[in-house]
Amino acid sequence: MPIRGGLPPRNPRFVGREELLTRVRGLLGNGPVVLLPSPDHQLGGTGRTQLAVEYAYRLADTYDLVWWIPAEQNAGMRAALAGLAQQLGIPEARDLNRTLGAVRDALSRGEPYRNWLVVFENANRPEDIMPYLPSGAGHVLVTSRNPRWTAEVAQALPVPVFDRTDSVDLLRARAPELSAADAEELASRLDDVPMALDLAAAVREAAGWPLSEYLRRYDERAAELAFPTPIRVAWGLAAEALGEDAPADRVLLELCTFLASAPISWRLLWAARTLPLEGEVARTVRVERRLRAAMRRIGRFGLADLDPAGESLTVHPLVRGMFGQELSSERHAALLRTVRGMLAAADPGDPDNPAGWYRYAELAPHLIHSDLLGGDAEEVRQLVINCIRFHFARGDYDSSRDLASSAVARWRDALGETAEQTLLAAFHLANALRAVGRTSDARNLNLQTLRTQREVFGADDEATLATANSVGGDLRMQGHFGQARQLDADNLVRYRRLFGESFPTALRCANNLAADLRLLGDFRGARTIDEQVLRHRQAIFVDGHPETLSSRTGLAFDLYGLGDFAAAAAVLAGQPSGRVPADHPFALWAGRFAAMAARRRGQPEARELAAANFAACRQKFGDLSVDTLAAAVSLAHCARAEGDLTGAHELLERAVIRYHAVLGDEHPFTLAASAGLAAVVRAAGRYAEARTIDHEVLGGLRRSVGADHPFTLSCANGYAADLAAAGEAQPARELAADTLRRSRQVRGVDHPDTAACAWNLALGDGDEAARQQALDALAKAFGDGHPVFRRTAEGVRLETDIDLPPL
Known part of the structure; x- marks a missing residue:
């Protein structure tokens, strides 16, 4: 089958x-x-x-x-x-x-x-x-x-159209008592048009009209029309017959004609029970049994297709159009208001929750035909906003952008640029624009929306804070980590004042602030926040909730940044399995961080884990996503650690090119990936080329994130090795000593990368006591038997890789 x-x-x-x-x-x-x-x-x-x-x-x-x-x-x-x-x-x-x-x-x-x-x-x-x-x-x-x-x-x-034989067969299949001659007469009157034939057969059967009665009515109605086509006449007779048999059913069908050709479920029609309707119509929709019976009658008259289970009606576009032409302007407006109200009443709310997505999938096709964007009720416009968010939440960014763009354009004209729902639609439009790669447009729209919201509603308004959070995301994407921290810190104070410390939106804002601190290299500050947020989320969410996983991954990266690779791995291993899909963004972050921790701990499975994570990120996000590029950088570090310089070079070269395209030349992530590429070039013995790359990168990092940022320190460590290889011993020593001093202040004396910097300085100085002291620090950081000691035994400098946190 x-x-x-x-x-x-x-x-x-x-x-x-x-x-x-x-x-x-x-x-x-x-x-x-x-x-x-x-x-x-x-x-x-x-x-x-x-x-x-x-x-x-x-x-x-x-x-x-x-x-x-x-x-x-x-x-x-x-x-x-x-x-x-x-x-x-x-x-x-x-x-x-x-x-x-x-x-x-x-x-x-x-x-x-x-x-x-x-x-x-x-x-x-x-x-x-x-x-x-x-x-x-x-x-x-x-x-x-x-x-x-x-x-x-x-x-x-x-x-x-049918040939005459097929027309006769269709009519006699529906009415076996009809003679061939009578069927041919009816087919001739209907010009063998299939839809007209089907309507005629259905209405004769449903209304019990003999052929003579049908033909009499057909001729009378055709005479009333200026352009009597078979479909128009047959439709008119069917609609008239339905109205005579069950007036309330005809009103229900008229409501359906304001919806799309997609299936119209009984649940949607049932939502009309909350609206002020005419007596018999209100009685029909009030009880599911009566509503389903009405749907069956509409189907029997041939005016809509009823699915076999009786769950939904589908109205042909021609039927929709003909009803529309029959309605007076007053009747059209009244029915349209009812349909819009019915759709709004069917809104399940919470469009981020996958459990309700099937309901939004039923509603979304009807937004255009009911011109929901033109609705004047607040709850109607809220349904539009929820559908925008539904499309975004399920990953259909194009549909989210298109609907949001239409809403912003219509509502700016109808409501004004400062109306609450106009601004809310603009906020969602910016999210969709960012998701489809139009980051500059998203940033400009967010800034414009935030300015207006602050002027009209104040800085403490919930929608204003949501837009401010989105602006923080824009700033992170631009590489303006300090500005993002300032904005998110202000947002967090306001969220906590409005909602309390453990409210979910306040926790999301705290989560953003921790992300800012990680990007700035303040892993201690990020850890403090992430531990607090994780405790709150564990108290209010079930085990394995995505937001709890988000806090775990953040905390794991904090510990990794602090040099406690075993603790980072333990935090990730403590996450309950099976709750979050394997390709969820947070799960993919956790997979990358686990591979990073395994590499730094010298575990042989690190590259396999990193390769699987990179493949999963490519599938989920595409080649140009910052998440995929970060996974490529981590995989390249594994390849270089195993001596696969060709594989590492290919990964990093592509990543650098794509970072340039996605984030720009001066973004800290672009520069960090370039520093990784210099490390591979240096390992291949091409010291002059590595020096050229590192010189440019070091200057860029000092300008963008400062001389004390971990990215800058790692690049400076590599650049000192470039200088030493070029025979510039004194500049190399000065830079190595400065890097060690800063690393002790920023990372701490016990950090593995501080120990690596100490080893490199001692190696250049030829100071045996300092070398032994550095070896002791490395042993304390990594433990005996770690692959790092193969490098020290060879008397070579140690790299301090840059793994990139999520933006």
């Missing part, structure tokens, strides 16, 4: 189309096929979707995988492709774009399924689906109303 995903139910009354199905099969062998309306029925109704569904079921056994993608809206299409990624065994990247690219590539390679069928339904903008179109041995089938498909993208196949 093939694997199926998202496939609509098969139409048990499907008839004919044998020649078309054969043509579809033949054309698919030459590339993607797009099913279009025939030229004389440009609005549709000729059965394109039903043809695609029938093809998928009829030919399913010839495929290993059949996957249906609703493509009317980007967000829904991307969500369906993300579901396909899970089926293909593709780990979800932090940025959904990378996951979707991996889906396309896996299908194109035929891994793990060679014979597949992917159907894009209602893909009315070719440019939207082109980035996701796979090639290879599988097949791509598209349904669309848009004739602007070029032959280079897909082969166009117009879907005409």
Whole structure:
């Protein structure tokens, strides 16, 4: 049996189309096929979707995988492709774009399924689906109303109306008592248009109208219209019949026409029970049983498709459009207000919680068709903001950015630039911009938003503090660690004053301040904060909660920075397993720090751990992420420690180039990675080249983070070795002595890197007593049998590697 995903139910009354199905099969062998309306029925109704569904079921056994993608809206299409990624065994990247690219590539390679069928339904903008179109041995089938498909993208196949025989078969299948002659008369009146035929058959069955009654009503209604097309007349009769049979059901259907062609769940309609509705409609939606019965009646009249389980209705775009044309402006406005209120009432809240994401996935497709951005109620706009955050939380940064950008533009015009929800949307837009790599735009927008919030709402407003936290993130990304510390310290005072010390948002702010201190090299200060935050989080969260893991990883890096590598490893080992996915960012941080600690402790598995972490970061974040680049630097240190200078050089050279592109030439991380590259070049004996790199890097680090920063001290230690190799003994000694003095003050006399600096100075001086003293310090720091003593036995200088904390 093939694997199926998202496939609509098969139409048990499907008839004919044998020649078309054969043509579809033949054309698919030459590339993607797009099913279009025939030229004389440009609005549709000729059965394109039903043809695609029938093809998928009829030919399913010839495929290993059949996957249906609703493509009317980007967000829904991307969500369906993300579901396909899970089926293909593709780990979800932090940025959904990378996951979707991996889906396309896996299908194109035929891994793990060679014979597949992917159907894009209602893909009315070719440019939207082109980035996701796979090639290879599988097949791509598209349904669309848009004739602007070029032959280079897909082969166009117009879907005409039925031939008369198929029309008669369809009508008689629905009404066996109908004679062939009567069926032919009705088919002739309806011009063999599939949707009109289906509506006529459904309403005759539901309303019990004999053929003569239906034809009489059909002629009367056609005479009332200026342009009586078969679909318009048949739809009008079905809507009229539903209104006569159950007026409340017709109102429910009218509400549905303000929503998208995506499934409309009974839960969404049930949310309307909280709204002020007309008597019978209110009674219908108040009780689930009555609501589900109404949905079944709407389906029986052919005005919407009811799924087999009776869970949801899907309204055809043509039906939506025809209802819209019938409504007066007053009625349209009233129904639209109700729909917006219904959507807002269905908002589950807490969009960061994965448990509620399925609810947001149901709501998000309907935002555009209900013009939720134009709603004048605060709770309606809050749903928009929650959907923006939902897209961001699940990694769909493009959808988050697009919706946030639209919200900011609309609300600036409607509410003003200083309105609370305009500013909140701008805050979320900046987050999305940063996530898609537009860091400069994010920074500028955040600063503008923060200034306005402080002026309008004050510095202690909760939304103002959230934006200030985001600005702190921008400052860290820019390399302005001191400014970030000042801002986050001020934020923390305000958070604690407003919420108390152990409130989750206050703890997140404290966590940010600890990150600033780590980046500044103040590991003692960071440790104090991280230990406090960890205690609070352990008290309020279950074991293994992501935020608890965040505190553990921060504390582990603090201990690592203080030179206590065993304690760092123990903190990470104490984290309960199984609660946080292996590819969660915090879990990946923990994996990198564990590999770092293993390397510094001289454990042979360090490189294997670092290599696995680097691969996982590439999969999750991509090659240009600062997390991936930091993992590459740590892996390079392992490679150099094992003597693999070629591997280390390749990793660091790529990392430096990418740091230059992502963070800029003067960012401390770019400079730190360059210092690591100099160490590899120095190990290869290319001292002049290493000296050139270190000279530039040391000047940059002194300017950016100061002479006492651990990054600067590590680079200075390497530069002293460059000078010594160049025969400049006196400058080398002076720099080594200065570096040792600063290391004792900054890192402490017992820090392993301080001991390494002491060894290097003693080695250059030829002072045996000082050398022995340094060896004793190294033994105290590392223990007997550590690989570092192979280096000292060879009488060579020791490197002090720079491992990068998270930004």
